[in-house]
Amino acid sequence: MKFTINGKEQTVQVEGNPMLLEVFREQLELTGTKYGCGESVCGACKVMVNGSAVPSCITPAVSVQGKQVVTVEGLERDGALHPVQQVFLEVDPFQCGYCASGMLVTAVAFLDKNPSPSREEIVDAMNGNICRCCTYPAIIEAIYQASRKMA
Ligand code: FES
Ligand code: FES
Structure with missing residues (x-):
């Protein structure tokens, strides 16, 4: 699957139907996004998909194909902290x-x-x-x- 992560195009090979959070933490070494409840209740895993905050623990990775994703690692703007x-x-x-x-x-x-x-x-x-x-x-x-x- 291909998507844009923190402003860069990314291609990832996924097996089965992993959630976005798993792909970040286990394949892309983006560990700023946290696992809390795993059930879309706590918000610890939220990332932005096309500008909206979504719980990555229940978001199938393949659903962001072609989309713009921003994690906490990508919040900086123009090289400075947001x-x-x-x-x-x-x-x-x-x-x-x-x-x-x-x-x-x-x-x-x-x-x-x-x-x-x-x-x-x-x-x-x-x-x-x-x-x-x-x-x-x-x-x-x-x-x-x-x-x-x-x-
Ligand atoms: S880990 Fe709690 S909402 Fe995703
Ligand atoms: S969960 Fe400890 S500061 Fe929010």
């Missing part, structure tokens, strides 16, 4: 950080579509991302700050 990454780095809203890559990808996909959201809209957008350390208030605030910085 503003959301930069604010997360400065504010450090996480504890263990296991949810961070899914949060980042979901936040970036959301802000691309809604660059100036309210806090309530951010809460709604992040609804599918679970943080087991419960650092939600700091994460929401960091995304809000990033949106204002980008504006």
